[in-house]
Amino acid sequence: METGTADERAMLPSPFTYNDAQRRGMSDRRLYALRDSGAIESIGWGLFRWAEDGELTDPDLLEISVRAPEATLCLTTALARHGLTDQIPAAIDIALPRGRRRPQVRVPVSWHLFAPGSFSIGQERLALYQTHGIGIYNAERCLIDAFRLRRWEGPELGNEALRRWLRRPGTQPSSLLRMAREFPRTEKSLRHALEVLL
Known part of the structure; x- marks a missing residue:
């Protein structure tokens, strides 16, 4: 298997895009020779990584995080990561601040546009690969969003997740109620659900 030179690896740390390679002077011929030999692997449209960098556990999330640095796992996808639902969504639930462009990615994504003023509330970072990560809402914010968006997500998602969280x-x-004050239209329904369950 052909490997990249030390200079190539230094100028293109994983992951890198086709445009990164072009800007740094790598020809198409060299790029595709490295890909065809297995020295680099494609992890998305025009997105590559050095194969010898070790195992990559979640290439789908890495592609999303490179294309949309503000991307944050939310709703069912994040609830599943927190162990608060058994549902497996058909597409990855990703939040972006309202007004941001939704990038094209290879994996199925359900994009959710949240208000910029409250976008970072409850946001944490999930490590993915080397220095790359993706945002994920903490369990409390996920519960609030499940209640806040129950018209579209269905009421059972939030109710079941809240039951599990309380256990x-x-x-x-x-x-949870302190954070819910940032979402006044949701606080009342969440408070009512807590009174029923406690």
Whole structure:
């Protein structure tokens, strides 16, 4: 298997785009020779990584994070990562601030546009690969969003996730309600669901 030279690896750290390679002077012929030999592998449209960099556990999320740096896992996808639902969504639920462009990616994505003013509330970082990561909402924000968007997501998603969350040791409904104050139209329904379940 052909490998990239030390200079090539230094100028193009993983992952890199086709445009990155072009800007740094790599010819199409060299790029595709590296791909065809297995030295680099495609992880999305025009997106590559060096094969010898080790195992890549989630190329789909890496592609999304490179194409949309503000992308944040939300709703069913994030609830599943937090162990609060058994549902497996047909597409990855990704939030972007309203007004941002939704990029083209290879994997099925359900894009959700959230208000810029509240976009970062409850946002954490999920490590993916080397220095790359993707945003993910914490469990409390996911619960709030499931109630906030129940008209589209269905009421059972939020109710079941809330039941599971309450069974976990150390959960504090007061912290959930504190965060819910940032979403006034949701706070009342969430407070009512807590009163029923507690």
